[in-house]
Amino acid sequence: MLTRIESPSLRENRLPALGQGTYRATVKRIADLSAEDRRDLVSLYLKYYDGSTQSQVLRDLDAKTEALLLSFDGILIGFTTLEVYERQWNDSPIRIVYSGDTVVEREHWGQQTLAFAWIARMGELKREMPRVPLYWFLIVKGHRTYKFLPTFGKSFFPHWAIARDDLKPIADMLATEKFGTDYNPATGIVEFATSHGHLKQEIALPSIEEMGKESVRFFLARNPHYLRGCEMVCLCELETHNMRPLTRRIFSRAAG
16 A cells, blocks of 8 residues: 655645754665655655656655665655666676665755765765776756766766767666667667656756856756656766765765
8 A cells, every 4th residue: 555645735844944953864775764754755756846656756766775865853855766786898797876866855955965975875885896887877857966967076978078978888778778768879868758757847947047057058958858857868987086076085985
């Protein structure tokens, strides 16, 4: 039986004011999520996304390995999910971190706790298999998600100024395996016939200030139909040589 979903209005009434509480990020295996966790994750997702249903969100959740939950004074205000798995590339093993959806309550968009916890988790995964290349595989349905790539990594695919065509064959393999004919390797876009979930238009559209950023303009040009649920396939090496200084420090500390 599906759990009852609490209405967004009730969740909003429980939210403490920004700056008056403590953030905490917790990693949980999907199998260990409580009924309350699952209820709150679905409620939060449907607050910010159209084109999806409770059952679809739960099905996508169960396909992941773990979730990173962000709380503020004990109340869930954000999360991101991921699937960790191995594949072969050029007769050698590689490890993949596939990112699911990331949602944070709008009042808390400025916090960095979730991002820092995610980087630390990537370091822990690297420590488990230090000799195996680690890749971050994600499909991007909004310009705010895409901007995390240049925040974390020096280069990735696709990039507006740095050619990383060496990553495209790996991205094509992973996307074709996961999305079949919905993935168009010519465009690098997962072109769902019917949206599997897309940001509500009032938060999906970039501001005038955001349009001044090259990464935002690149995303909009590369994925012009993002408003109806098309998603851009991206791949980034999660290795110290490809990391920004702050990312490298957090990652390396967790990787040992």
